[in-house]
Amino acid sequence: MASPTQDGVLEALRPIVDPDFGKSIVDLGFVKNLEIDGGRVRFDIELTTPACPVKEEFQRAARDRVSALPGVDEVQVTMTAQTRGRETPQGGEDLLPGVRNVIAVASGKGGVGKSTVAVNLALALRGTGATVGLMDADVYGPSLPLLTGVSGRPETRDKRILPHEGLGLKLMSMGFFLTDDSPVIWRGPMVHGLVRQFMSDVDWGELDYLIVDLPPGTGDAALTLTQQAPLSGAVIVTTANDLSLIDARKGLAMFEKVSVPVLGIVENMSYFVPPDLPDRKYYIFGQGGGARVAAEIGVDFLGEIPIDPRVVEGGDRGRPITLHAPDSPPAAALREIAGAVARKLVVLAERTPAIADANISWVTN
Ligand SMILES: Nc1ncnc2c1ncn2[C@@H]1O[C@H](COP(=O)(O)OP(=O)(O)O)[C@@H](O)[C@H]1O
Ligand SMILES: [Mg+2]
Structure with a gap:
């Protein structure tokens, strides 16, 4: 059976929507490091805060959807988080440069x-x-x-x-x-x-x-x-x-x-x-x-x-x-x-x- 493709995997993930943004996790760029090796698919879902309340749901939905693709034998989903926050001001003095929020x-x-x-x-x-x-x-x-x-x-x-x-x-x-x-x-x-x-x-x-x-x-x-x-x-x-x-x-x-x-x-x-x-x-x-x-x-x-x-x-x-x-x-x-x-x-x-x-x-x- 043919191996799954990058596009195929992303299409399978696209219906997963982040409730806070009302957008697909694919369009939001949350899907990272997608690797396909024969029937083995591996990727990260990078959330914007480790405090995401739907972390487990995302992981389960992602695994189920990709597993259902033809040619997929194994799916590994790693959940990560990169806390977003304020940008460091350009020029002006930043009293708390390493603090994101x-x-x-x-x-x-x-x-x-x-x-x-x-x-x-x-x-x-x-x-x-x-x-x-x-x-x-x-x-x-x-x-x-x-x-x-x-x-x-x-x-x-x-x-x-x-x-x-x-x-x-x-x-x-x-x-x-x-x-x-x-x-x-x-x-x-x-x-x-x-x-x-x-x-x-x-x-x-x-x-x-x-x-x-x-x-x-x-x-x-x-x-x-x-x-x-x-x-x-x-x-x-x-x-x-x-x-x-x-x-x-x-x-x-x-x-x-x-x-x-x-x-x-x-x-x-x-x-x-x-x-x-x-x-x-x-x-x-x-x-x-x-x-x-x-x-x-x-x-x-x-x-x-x-x-x-x-x-x-x-x-x-x-x-x-x-x-x-x-x-x-x-x-x-x-x-x-x-x-x-x-x-x-x-x-x-x-x-x-x-x-x-x-x-x-x-x-x-
Ligand atoms: N939900 C709560 N139930 C019972 N006691 C509380 C509760 N929230 C605060 N307290 C108590 O009320 C007192 C005042 O709380 P504190 O946090 O010091 O208030 P503040 O910082 O506004 O002055 C403390 O003794 C605290 O333990
Ligand atoms: Mg106080």
């Missing part, structure tokens, strides 16, 4: 779970095989040392600060530099300098994602950060009982001012699942508020995270919920949100190739 996690108020979402988002992305850093830029309440169990002054090498490594992440926090519990009074210029240093002087290396835990609110500290960091997008965290359209609008306006797309709103502490009734959801503060606010301001709703005492427990022990209780409802919700964020970034990077250029104007001013 910088994601800010913001909130209108403190105490809504911003840091919890930030650290678990980082871990969930890490869990997909991505390289991830976490920058705690909340100068008022640095919580990364407690949340990760990592502390101590970072070392420097060649005048560069080396981020701590813990839980599989690169970590940097103001908390690593504080030696006692006295509150730090920050004035605008100090925040400005610190944030800059956390980008320009920290040796982040190559990262697929850098998650930035912003200070709460839309005050000076948060604003400075959104102006200085080359953000790819922002996630706004709110709670069901603190849903404020005004805060959400303010947040959106802050990011719009510096041309940072808001990836969506996350509603934390939305409902309660009783341990003995795992199929029940009790919406203590009412249901659907986050989605409504998101719709009103015209951004995506990324998901709801249930309230669960294990979140507090894990946080206090330096084992965030996605590690402490990976099978718990909040961990599952956080992984879904991480997937949604990763896919949103891929689509954004594709649609707005000039995004990095747009950043230059405010990075350098």
Whole structure:
């Protein structure tokens, strides 16, 4: 029997469509290194993020379709990922040259779970095989040392600060530099300098994602950060009982001012699942508020995270919920949100190739 041809294999793969792009994986150029040796067919499918939710489906569909071709005895499909992200700006200064996606996690108020979402988002992305850093830029309440169990002054090498490594992440926090519990009074210029240093002087290396835990609110500290960091997008965290359209609008306006797309709103502490009734959801503060606010301001709703005492427990022990209780409802919700964020970034990077250029104007001013 005749051997299969390159064209034959590509035609067989063409009906497989990436749901995020609405296009064939062949037309998107995801099929790489196609080799045909008699009846043996080998190729890679290169995804745009390791967090692709349909990875297994793609692999199975590709194998089934190619196996069905006449003359094919054996099919080997390797799934790979090359995280897409912002392009390095031409000319302008790039404060984070090796980082492909910088994601800010913001909130209108403190105490809504911003840091919890930030650290678990980082871990969930890490869990997909991505390289991830976490920058705690909340100068008022640095919580990364407690949340990760990592502390101590970072070392420097060649005048560069080396981020701590813990839980599989690169970590940097103001908390690593504080030696006692006295509150730090920050004035605008100090925040400005610190944030800059956390980008320009920290040796982040190559990262697929850098998650930035912003200070709460839309005050000076948060604003400075959104102006200085080359953000790819922002996630706004709110709670069901603190849903404020005004805060959400303010947040959106802050990011719009510096041309940072808001990836969506996350509603934390939305409902309660009783341990003995795992199929029940009790919406203590009412249901659907986050989605409504998101719709009103015209951004995506990324998901709801249930309230669960294990979140507090894990946080206090330096084992965030996605590690402490990976099978718990909040961990599952956080992984879904991480997937949604990763896919949103891929689509954004594709649609707005000039995004990095747009950043230059405010990075350098
Ligand atoms: N889904 C949740 N269920 C239970 N407790 C939570 C949840 N999310 C956050 N918390 C707890 O709420 C407190 C505030 O969360 P944190 O992430 O520090 O908020 P922020 O960074 O916005 O100030 C912490 O004690 C944290 O463990
Ligand atoms: Mg915090």
